[in-house]
Every structure is written in C-alpha cells, then in structure tokens.
Amino acid sequence: MSRSASPNLPVARIGEWLREHQQAIRRLQWAVVVFYVLLLVVPALVPMPDRQSHIWSNVVLFAQFIFWGIWWPFVLLSMVLVGRSWCGLFCPEGALAEAASRFGLGRATPGWIKWKGWPFTAFACTTIYGQMVSVYQYPAPALVVLGGSTLAAIAVGLRMGRGKRVWCRYLCPVSGVFGLLSKLAPLHYRVDQAAWRGWGSEAGRRAPAVNCAPLVPIRTMRGASACHMCGRCAGFKGAVALEVRSPSREIVEVAGADPRPWETVLIVFGLMGLAAGAFQWTANPLYVMAKLAIAEWLIDHGATMLMEPRWPWWILTNYPDQSDMMSPLDGGLMIAYILATALVTGLAVSAALAVAARSLGRFETRKFHHLAQCLIPIAGGGVFLGLSALTVTMLRAEGLALDFVGVMRACLLAGAAAWSLWLSWLVCRHYGASLPRRIASVAAVACAVMVGTVNWIALFWIW
Numbered sequence: 001m002s003r004s005a006s007p008n009l010p011v012a013r014i015g016e017w018l019r020e021h022q023q024a025i026r027r028l029q030w031a032v033v034v035f036y037v038l039l040l041v042v043p044a045l046v047p048m049p050d051r052q053s054h055i056w057s058n059v060v061l062f063a064q065f066i067f068w069g070i071w072w073p074f075v076l077l078s079m080v081l082v083g084r085s086w087c088g089l090f091c092p093e094g095a096l097a098e099a100a101s102r103f104g105l106g107r108a109t110p111g112w113i114k115w116k117g118w119p120f121t122a123f124a125c126t127t128i129y130g131q132m133v134s135v136y137q138y139p140a141p142a143l144v145v146l147g148g149s150t151l152a153a154i155a156v157g158l159r160m161g162r163g164k165r166v167w168c169r170y171l172c173p174v175s176g177v178f179g180l181l182s183k184l185a186p187l188h189y190r191v192d193q194a195a196w197r198g199w200g201s202e203a204g205r206r207a208p209a210v211n212c213a214p215l216v217p218i219r220t221m222r223g224a225s226a227c228h229m230c231g232r233c234a235g236f237k238g239a240v241a242l243e244v245r246s247p248s249r250e251i252v253e254v255a256g257a258d259p260r261p262w263e264t265v266l267i268v269f270g271l272m273g274l275a276a277g278a279f280q281w282t283a284n285p286l287y288v289m290a291k292l293a294i295a296e297w298l299i300d301h302g303a304t305m306l307m308e309p310r311w312p313w314w315i316l317t318n319y320p321d322q323s324d325m326m327s328p329l330d331g332g333l334m335i336a337y338i339l340a341t342a343l344v345t346g347l348a349v350s351a352a353l354a355v356a357a358r359s360l361g362r363f364e365t366r367k368f369h370h371l372a373q374c375l376i377p378i379a380g381g382g383v384f385l386g387l388s389a390l391t392v393t394m395l396r397a398e399g400l401a402l403d404f405v406g407v408m409r410a411c412l413l414a415g416a417a418a419w420s421l422w423l424s425w426l427v428c429r430h431y432g433a434s435l436p437r438r439i440a441s442v443a444a445v446a447c448a449v450m451v452g453t454v455n456w457i458a459l460f461w462i463w
Ligand code: SF4
Pocket: 088, 189, 210, 211, 212, 213, 214, 215, 216, 218, 221, 226, 227, 228, 229, 230, 231, 232, 233, 234
C-alpha cells in the first residue's frame, strides 16, 4: 500500500520522514523529559545564587534562563513558524501524558473536561498564581507550577484515553495560546477530501490505524490549531500531507466558519489584557500610588496586619533572605490590577470589534468572532515581548548591553499590528464588503490593535 500523499514535494517528505521515525522521536522526548526534570528539581534543592553568580556557573540562574528566558518565549515563537511541532515532537508534559495513558485505565473523557472554557480559565489562573508566587524568580514556585501541571497531566493520562493526550487537548494551560498562534503557521497537514473518499472506494483496501494522540478528527481537519504536527498521519489514505500554506489562510478562510467565543475571550481578555497586566503591574506608577494610599488608610484604621507578609511562599512570595516578601495588601492589589487590566482592555477591544463587525453590515456574532481572530498577531506579539523581557533582563545582568532591543521591540510590535490589520482587511474582503465598509471596519480593528499595543508601549517606553 502506498502511503505517499504528495511524494514529489520536499515538505510532504518531511512529514513522512517524521511518520517513519516515531521511535526516534519518542527517544528524543524521553531525553527532553530527563532534562526537564533535572532543570525543575535540582535548582529547588540548592541555595539561591549570590551577587557573584552567573548563568553559566549557577544552576538556579541557568535553569531560570533556560525555562523563562529561552524555553517559553521561543516555544511561543515556534508556534508561528512551525505550528505545534513543539507539542508533538518535544514537549515533556505531552510525552508523559501520552505514555501514562498507554498504561492507564483507559476511561472515557467526562463531559466537564471537554468544557471549552478551560484553556482560558487555566491560562488566567496559572498566570495570576505565577505572579503571586514569583514563578519567574524562584525555583520552588517553578517546581510547584510546572511540576504540578506535569503531575496533573500524568494523572489525567493514567485515568483517561488509551495512548491519548487528553490533558493537552482539553486542559493544558497553554494549549489555548498555542492553538491560536499555530493558526498563523505557514505549515500544516492538509487533508485532501477527494483522495480520502477515493481511497475507500477500492474494495479490500484497508488503511493502517493512526493514533492521533491529541484526538484530532483527521478527516475533517482544516487547520493547524489542534494538530501537534507529530507526522503520524502523514500519507494516511494517500490524503494527508504536510504542506506549505499562506500564513493568512487559516484565519481568513477557516476560522470564520466555526466561531469560537472562548477563543475570542482568550485573545481579547487573556492575551491582550490579563497577560499585559501580569507583566506590567510592578512598573505602573499608578499601582505604587494606589498601594501607598491604601497603606496609609490601613494604618489610620489600625489594620496593619494586612501589610505584613504572613503567608507561606507557595501562596504569596515570601523570601526574607532575599528581602522579597508580599503582604496580603500587595497580593490583593496585584490580583485586582491584573483583573482590572484584563477587564478594561478586553471591554475596549470588544467594543472596537463590535463596531468593526457592524461596519460590515448587519451585526453578526460570527463576524465579531472572526475579526477577533485577526488580533492573534498583536496579542501573541505582545506576550512574546513580555516573556522575552526576562531574557533581556538576565542577559543585561550578565553585562550584555543589547542596545538594539528597543528598536527590535518597536519593529516587532509594528509588524504584528500591521499583520493584524492586513488579516482584518482580508477577512472584510472575504465577506464581500464594499470598499467604504471595508475601510470603516479595518479602522475599527485598528482601534482594537491600538488598545492592545498601548499596554506594551507604556511598559517598554513610558514607565
Ligand atoms: S492530525 Fe494528529 S496524527 Fe496527524 S500530525 Fe496532527 S497530531 Fe499528528
């Protein structure tokens, strides 16, 4: 049986090469698991670094740099370049979830796990909790947050599915973000419906089973959002092939047919609002002023206990040796700030999107959600900048000047904003809107883009 969907295309051959080397991919994943566990556990067991420590000489700083300076920002970037290849080929959590599921109880996935709001809820809770415990600064919280997530993934695998990644599909705190960014990838596994049907029409022809671990309905797959790019289905029924595509195609031609309100919430309130708030709260002078005002009021009213760090480090940052402690006032105000940023940004962006959808004619929620998808570049670009700020901080602490960073940030923000506007232009054309309506709609999307951009401009250039 031939399993070659597009044998003459080098890109398709890469997909088939991956299919044929699943054993090697599994070995690679176990190597990543070992490296990941060492990076998580060892720093939590050794003393904190002193002022003379360096990234290359201290395991705590090394792990901090690898996890938050390299791993997270560049895994995010990889989604836009090669889809969710990280998930399918390297992710230690996904590999452990799938391995556990091979030996687990194999139970069915209950309905509550399939709730579509989990990606946003898990992302929001992890982001806020990460700030409460200073996950980027200390190894013990990193062990709790990342290790806790990995243990939960294994537990889900032990209970549900058979060789599947139920955790990755429904519950992983970053799967929603990865799914959004991979829509922009220039690579995807395309399913040729005619070839698929043609395969079944020949009597006695049987295709070998494919285990799609993240439970993608391969036959009806039209995008890269849920696919982990593992390559196992490459060439299946002579109909599936890794292909190059326009980075605009999934947003413009696919996303509108299947409106996903929770994805809109994740883009508008999560990435553009909540994530921005989490990165900027320490820098905002208004936050400091509000804290001082509330502290004065608490002192006047004899409620100073709210200003004393009294909770353990796994609830609120509490490292007296590092002179880094958070009181209930600090923690409460920080959570309020992040939620307020999410709410204000989200509502302002939603209002602009509503105007954009209305500008195309009669208001329809599917157009609203479709236009929200156009904001993925600016939303993802902002989060990448926020995450890479730690990379820059750590490298500067090592003596690197990195004078070009400001220009690069400006170029990235401008490029992401232009990409979002270009997508909205294409989406408006997709609906056949007249030129004046198209211009009006894109102008409203530009307002949404500006709202999202202002948060990052304030953080990097004003405060
Ligand atoms: S559809 Fe499933 S099997 Fe095919 S490449 Fe994507 S994750 Fe792998």
